[in-house]
Amino acid sequence: MVGLLEKMLPLTEEEKDILEYRRVMKARYTSKQQFIIEANKFLAPGTEIMIRKHTRFIDFPPHRHDYIEMNYVYNGSLKQTIGDRAVELQKGELVVLNQHIEHEIEACGTEDIIINFIIQPSFFNYIFSFLNVEGPFYSFLIDSIHGSEPLGQFLYFKCAKEASVQQLLRKMVEEMMEPDAYSQASIKLYVGMLMIELAKKANTLDGKQKLSLHNQWIRQTFAYIDEQYKHASLYELAKRLNQPHYLLSKVIKKQTGKTFKALLQERRLDIAKELLVQSDLPVSVIAQEIGYDNFSYFYQIFKKHFHTTPLVYRKKHASSPPQ
Structure with a gap:
């Protein structure tokens, strides 16, 4: 029986081009003048996560991404320079x-x-409420997704001996190599579980990363919105935190770049998407379930946010394999 490693050793089409032309084909990765690898070069529309084998045999020049990336060494080693630091x-x-x-x-x-894991920043909004223990991984995600300043950061996990982490990673590699109709749904669940495991395994972090944002109010804001999205209000949250609402509003805006209202709306619309695909509830009922009594307003903001109507979104995604 052929093992996973043997299945990953053959050349990909990308690697064949590399060996033939002996250079990185920049247009394969980005349409921008700067070398910023774009998620839409790999992800299908509506997909938030993809895993793929990193291309071998050539140095990749300095670049950034418009997504969160994870590099996992399944076999061998990986040498790279991240920022100004050499990491192997x-x-x-x-x-x-x-x-x-x-x-x-x-x-x-x-x-x-x-x-390589390619993960859209929007995916992490789904799991913020689960990471309810303060720590470097949570702060890293908050900085990356909602920080008002573009801080370049990375986390290096020396987790080779952590069985729970390795088991999840192996399951995702198996889904990558032997995909079926449920692989995308499975991978999303596994990535969410992996984030929680990594948050718990802070002891495996290389200790030299410096993280700037560690704000308990922000964590509690996301947890509150996730739990009370139907009736959530800034005033109620301020009361829970025993803080003036105007001060809390300023902190949320400064740390996330968004207002409380915008964060609440994003969460409500995410839930609306799930209900449209996973239930047969009328759109008007879904609007009420997520906190909008005014159906016309819900319809307007849904179309503005997703560039389509709720019914068209349902028809497009309900018949597709789980994402």
């Missing part, structure tokens, strides 16, 4: 990079099998 990952280790940091990668050999 060994088998079983992983690094998480936000979309603001530049890195360059040394060429990998034939048996250096690196798995």
Whole structure:
């Protein structure tokens, strides 16, 4: 029986081009003048996560991404310079990079099998409420997704001996190599579980990362919105935190770049999407379920946010395999 490693050793079409032309085809990764790798070059519309094998045999020049990236060493090792720091990952280790940091990668050999995770920042809004223990991983995500300043950051997890982390990573690699109609849904669940495991495994973090934002009010804001999205209000949250509502409003805006109302609206619309695809509830009922008594207003903001109507969104996604 052929093992996973053997299945990943053959050349991809991308690697065949690399070996033929001996250079990185920039247009394959970005349409921008700067080398910013774009998620839409890999992700299908409406998809938030993809995992793929990193291209071997050539140095990747300095670049950034417009998404959150994880590099996981399935076999061999990976040498790269992240910001101004040289990092060499060994088998079983992983690094998480936000979309603001530049890195360059040394060429990998034939048996250096690196798995790249491409994750849209919007995915992390789904799991913020689960990361309810303060720590560096939560702060890293808040900085990356909702920070008002573009801070380049990364986290290096020396987690090769952490069985729970390795088991989840292996399951995702299996889904990548042997996909079926449920693989995308499975991978999303596994990534969410992995984020929680990494948050718990702060002891495996390389201790040299410096994280700036660690704000308990922001954590509590996301938890409150996730739990009380139907009736949530800034005034009620301020009362819970025993803070003036105007001060809390300023802190939320400064730290996330968004108002409380915008954060609440994003969460409500995310839930509306799930209900449209996963239930047969009338759109008017869904609007009420997420806190909008005015159906016309719900219809207007849904169309503005997703560039389509609720009914068209339902028809488009309800018949598709789970995402």
